[in-house]
Amino acid sequence: MLEATDIRVKFGGNTAVDGVSLRLGRGEVVGLVGPNGSGKTSFLNAICGIVPATGSLTLRGVPVPMGRPLKVRAAGLSRTFQTPQVFDDLTCVENVMLSGERFRRTGFLGATLGRRRMLRDEHERTERARRALATVGLDGMWDRPAKGLAYGQARYLEIARALAGEPAVIALDEPSAGLNAEETNRLAELLRSVSEQGVSLLIVDHKIEYLSRICDRIDVLELGRLIASGPPERVFQDPAVIEAYLGT
Amino acid sequence: MSNFVALLFSGLTLGAIYTLVSLGIVILYKATGIVNAAQFGLVGLGAYLAFWASTDLGLPLVAAYLLSIAVMALVGVGLERLAYAPLRSRPVDSVFLSTLAGGFAFVGLIVLWYDAEPRSLASPFGLETVEILGAPVPKHSLFVIVVCAIAVAALSWAFNRTRMGRQVRALAFDRDAARLQGIPVNRLSIITFALASAMAGLAGTLLGPVAALTPEMGLSPMLFAFGAAIIGGFGRFGGVVAGAVLLGLVEQFGGGYISTNWREVFPFAAMLLIIAFRPEGLFGGEARARL
Amino acid sequence: MLASDRRTGTAAPGRRRAAAVGGLPPVYGRRHYLTVAVVLAVIALAGAGNTGNMYQISVFNTALTASVATVGLYFAYQLGGMFAFSQAAFMGIGAYTSAILTPEHGFVFAAGVALIVAAVLAYLLAFLLRDAKHMYFAIGAMAFAEIAVLVFRNWEVTAGPTGGGMLYGIAPPSVAGYEFATSGQIFWFLLAVLGVVLLLSVLLERSPLRRHALAVKAIPQVTESNGIDPRRSAMTLFTYGSTLGALAGVLQAHSLGTIAPEAFEVGVAINLYLMLLLGGVGSMWGGVAGAFFLTWLPEFLRPVKEYETVVYSLLLLATIVLFPNGIVGGVAWLAEKVRHRRRGGRSSGVTTHA
Numbered sequence: 001m002l003e004a005t006d007i008r009v010k011f012g013g014n015t016a017v018d019g020v021s022l023r024l025g026r027g028e029v030v031g032l033v034g035p036n037g038s039g040k041t042s043f044l045n046a047i048c049g050i051v052p053a054t055g056s057l058t059l060r061g062v063p064v065p066m067g068r069p070l071k072v073r074a075a076g077l078s079r080t081f082q083t084p085q086v087f088d089d090l091t092c093v094e095n096v097m098l099s100g101e102r103f104r105r106t107g108f109l110g111a112t113l114g115r116r117r118m119l120r121d122e123h124e125r126t127e128r129a130r131r132a133l134a135t136v137g138l139d140g141m142w143d144r145p146a147k148g149l150a151y152g153q154a155r156y157l158e159i160a161r162a163l164a165g166e167p168a169v170i171a172l173d174e175p176s177a178g179l180n181a182e183e184t185n186r187l188a189e190l191l192r193s194v195s196e197q198g199v200s201l202l203i204v205d206h207k208i209e210y211l212s213r214i215c216d217r218i219d220v221l222e223l224g225r226l227i228a229s230g231p232p233e234r235v236f237q238d239p240a241v242i243e244a245y246l247g248t
Numbered sequence: 249m250s251n252f253v254a255l256l257f258s259g260l261t262l263g264a265i266y267t268l269v270s271l272g273i274v275i276l277y278k279a280t281g282i283v284n285a286a287q288f289g290l291v292g293l294g295a296y297l298a299f300w301a302s303t304d305l306g307l308p309l310v311a312a313y314l315l316s317i318a319v320m321a322l323v324g325v326g327l328e329r330l331a332y333a334p335l336r337s338r339p340v341d342s343v344f345l346s347t348l349a350g351g352f353a354f355v356g357l358i359v360l361w362y363d364a365e366p367r368s369l370a371s372p373f374g375l376e377t378v379e380i381l382g383a384p385v386p387k388h389s390l391f392v393i394v395v396c397a398i399a400v401a402a403l404s405w406a407f408n409r410t411r412m413g414r415q416v417r418a419l420a421f422d423r424d425a426a427r428l429q430g431i432p433v434n435r436l437s438i439i440t441f442a443l444a445s446a447m448a449g450l451a452g453t454l455l456g457p458v459a460a461l462t463p464e465m466g467l468s469p470m471l472f473a474f475g476a477a478i479i480g481g482f483g484r485f486g487g488v489v490a491g492a493v494l495l496g497l498v499e500q501f502g503g504g505y506i507s508t509n510w511r512e513v514f515p516f517a518a519m520l521l522i523i524a525f526r527p528e529g530l531f532g533g534e535a536r537a538r539l
Numbered sequence: 540m541l542a543s544d545r546r547t548g549t550a551a552p553g554r555r556r557a558a559a560v561g562g563l564p565p566v567y568g569r570r571h572y573l574t575v576a577v578v579l580a581v582i583a584l585a586g587a588g589n590t591g592n593m594y595q596i597s598v599f600n601t602a603l604t605a606s607v608a609t610v611g612l613y614f615a616y617q618l619g620g621m622f623a624f625s626q627a628a629f630m631g632i633g634a635y636t637s638a639i640l641t642p643e644h645g646f647v648f649a650a651g652v653a654l655i656v657a658a659v660l661a662y663l664l665a666f667l668l669r670d671a672k673h674m675y676f677a678i679g680a681m682a683f684a685e686i687a688v689l690v691f692r693n694w695e696v697t698a699g700p701t702g703g704g705m706l707y708g709i710a711p712p713s714v715a716g717y718e719f720a721t722s723g724q725i726f727w728f729l730l731a732v733l734g735v736v737l738l739l740s741v742l743l744e745r746s747p748l749r750r751h752a753l754a755v756k757a758i759p760q761v762t763e764s765n766g767i768d769p770r771r772s773a774m775t776l777f778t779y780g781s782t783l784g785a786l787a788g789v790l791q792a793h794s795l796g797t798i799a800p801e802a803f804e805v806g807v808a809i810n811l812y813l814m815l816l817l818g819g820v821g822s823m824w825g826g827v828a829g830a831f832f833l834t835w836l837p838e839f840l841r842p843v844k845e846y847e848t849v850v851y852s853l854l855l856l857a858t859i860v861l862f863p864n865g866i867v868g869g870v871a872w873l874a875e876k877v878r879h880r881r882r883g884g885r886s887s888g889v890t891t892h893a
Contacts, residue, residue, distance in 0.1 A: 048764060050760065050763075050764065069760075069763045069764050070763060070766060070768055072764075073763075073764060073765060073766035074766060078764075078765070079764055081761065085758055085761040087750075087753065087754050087757050087758065088757070089753045089757065090750050090753055090754065091564055091565055093564050094564050094566075094750045097564065097747075097750065098750065098751070098754055098762065098765050098767065099765045099766065106746070106747035106748060106751060107748060107771070107772075107775055108743070108748065108775050108779060110746065110747070110748075111742050111743050111745070111746035111747075111748050112739070112742055112743075115742065115746075118746060118747070119563075122563055122564075122567075122746075122747065123563060125747075126563050126564060143564070143565045161765065165765070165766070283674060334860055340673065340674055341622070341673045341674065341677075342859060344622075344673075344674050344677060345622075345812070345859060346855075346856055346859050346860065348809065349809065349813075349852045349855035349856050349859070350852065350856060351852075352806065352809060352851070352852040352855075353849055353852030353853055353856070355852075356846070356847070356849035356850075356851070356852055357849055359849075360846065360849060464806070467805065468685065471678065471681055471682060471685065474678045475678070475682070478675065478678070507693075509689075509692070509693040510689060510693055512685065512689055513686050513689050513690075516682040516683075516685050516686045516689075517682075517686060519678070519679070519682045520667065520668075520679055520682045520683060520686075523668060523671050523675050523676075523678065523679040523682075524667040524668055524670075524671065524679070527670070527671055527672075527675050
């Protein structure tokens with residue numbers, strides 16, 4: 001589904017990501033871990049196109065240019081952010097409806113001349129959005145402004161938004177940040193069920209416990225390089241990995 | 249040739265005035281984070297104060313100028329006390345719009361005080377000229393250029409070489425950290441507001457003899473001042489001065505060689521293009537205004 | 540296009556019901572069209588009572604013209620997120636283009652060309668400044684506005700017979716042979732135009748464009764990651780808003796009969812901002828409310844006319860600092876309180892707002 005090759009990210013004099021390659025198969029869940037400063041978030045930002053980077057990226061077998069977030073999204077990669085980015089002025093369902101692959105007839109002409117078709121598309125989008133909200137358990141809030149959401153709910157809203165776009169891959173940046181143990185478990189369950197529907201997941205995070213449970217593979221970064229890759233049990237016993245974590 | 253020289257000096261004169269306004273804006277921004285779009289009202293107020301001092305109070309012109317600057321400094325202090333606190337926490341856009349409105353309030357005050365009829369403010373050098381390379385250059389122009397050069401040099405020295413300057417720069421970087429370090433944050437804020445206001449007033453008094461005195465006289469110069477600040481990357485003084493001079497020269501040369509009525513189009517067009525294509529400025533100063 | 544929407548609205552009542560059940564987001568359920576009807580009716584009644592009084596009617600006409608401009612500003616600024624300090628300049632572009640073309644080509648053609656010219660220029664300006672943020676855009680827009688005023692003043696085409704950009708004797712609007720000659724007739728014409736503008740604007744509110752615009756304005760980077768091009772959204776809205784500004788200029792030129800460059804300076808754009816902010820920046824109704832309020836204010840201020848500019852600026856300041864939601868916001872807040880009290884203090888459950 002996703003193939004990133006030789007990604008390099010430089011900020012000024014620092015090399016944040018030094019030639020990392022990664023693959024995701026259909027429905028595969030990969031955890032990307034590493035100590036602070038290892039380049040995980042930079043790698044994520046690079047493949048999503050929001051920081052300048054070199055390397056190559058292929059989604060669903062189709063090459064995607066680097067540094068173009070719109071094209072990345074069109075190719076089927078959605079993401080969530082470290083702090084949930086919800087739009088307070090919009091209702092929950094409208095937040096979710098922001099994602100989608102087809103944005104035809106959403107502009108001026110669609111609102112005026114192409115109105116009948118636009119309204120039909122809107123119905124479809126609303127349905128899809130409400131289904132996504134139901135998957136994450138937020139359907140009751142569908143017409144409430146997103147402003148009043150609790151932190152955990154905002155997280156789920158972001159995930160619903162990523163889901164509603166029917167992506168091939170969802171990249172999640174520290175989805176468990178700010179969640180307690182029980183909430184993290186629920187999150188893990190949700191992510192597992194999402195992957196069972198065929199969506200590939202790339203999860204950047206720190207909490208080894210839930211990652212071990214739901215990930216098919218763990219990739220470990222240290223100082224911008226991939227130092228280990230494999231099933232969770234093996235990787236977390238790897239002496240090099242343990243040293244990387246202890247070394248910080 | 250003489251035409252060229254005459255235009256060169258009038259361009260430098262305007263550039264000098266724009267520099268003063270622009271530095272006022274930039275210094276205030278660096279020290280307090282406030283983008284003050286009311287500057288144009290202060291320019292007008294400074295000019296009218298000098299006019300009042302010389303006509304109604306009968307003071308000699310230089311004394312009138314100095315009085316105006318002193319009063320404007322006090323106005324700056326007043327602004328700091330009244331306007332700074334409510335504006336400080338707001339986003340830049342809100343501040344820009346609010347100060348713009350405040351500027352029009354000053355314009356309104358001037359209209360109340362006098363009226364909208366154009367007047368003229370004389371220069372201490374009257375209409376005397378000096379011949380340079382065959383062109384008659386008004387002594388006032390030279391006066392403006394010299395005053396501005398002195399001001400820029402003084403400010404530059406104060407900013408880079410004195411303790412207060414270092415404190416102001418620390419303030420610009422992180423106000424709370426500066427306070428913790430024992431820097432007299434409030435006093436410095438007052439000083440910068442007073443300084444920026446005084447500079448606007450000075451610009452107004454110098455502008456008076458060059459252009460007519462109208463309540464809105466400061467609007468175009470302030471727009472050019474913002475243009476200069478943008479060209480200079482809202483950072484180093486050198487860039488700002490260069491930007492201001494550039495706009496002044498473009499205005500005068502465009503006006504002289506192409507058409508006088510259209511002269512302001514040239515610097516405005518230049519500004520549009522720069523904002524569109526190189527908003528970080530032409531001189532690679534510090535990163536553009538923290539927006 | 541309006542007809543088709545009316546048809547889908549009334550011929551498919553199931554759709555409306557679906558909105559309540561879950562077919563469309565709440566913004567589609569709100570009674571926009573009703574509000575338009577009410578607003579138009581109120582203005583019509585107020586104006587009809589005054590048709591005898593030529594002075595009063597001309598004040599109405601000014602307010603109506605200003606409303607078109609402020610609704611445009613709402614779209615450019617509140618939804619588009621751009622500091623449209625160029626709005627007055629676009630009014631001028633509309634006014635001058637229409638005034639110059641009318642004698643030879645008639646009002647309708649001239650007005651149409653004026654709108655097209657304005658739309659093209661607005662799009663170009665938005666494109667030129669597409670990467671400029673906030674304050675930088677504001678300065679760019681003001682630079683554009685200043686250039687426009689200079690053009691009005693100095694270009695032979697617009698400078699007029701006496702030079703300096705003053706044009707006289709502009710014909711009143713006439714459509715299909717019918718001329719709206721008197722102030723009273725102009726009132727009804729302007730009201731009709733405002734009605735069309737409001738309906739068109741409602742169509743935009745009831746569409747994805749609205750949520751895209753709000754999202755882009757809030758966090759453009761995230762919208763981009765979701766596949767929405769932030770710049771396109773902003774540019775469309777700025778173009779629409781500025782074109783409305785041009786329309787306002789056309790209306791002004793033909794209802795007053797004369798135009799001068801001073802009417803289109805940056806200060807006027809600030810005035811329009813004041814109207815929008817005062818009326819309530821969160822909706823197009825705020826634009827209308829603010830325009831009417833601020834057009835009547837000078838009537839009350841007549842005894843102290845010199846204080847006008849000061850009062851305006853202080854009002855703008857006070858509005859920004861103290862009443863960010865303006866008149867409309869205040870009314871909405873009151874309405875909410877009343878509704879709350881009527882239900883005995885129980886929360887009303889679903890709070891839909893925009």
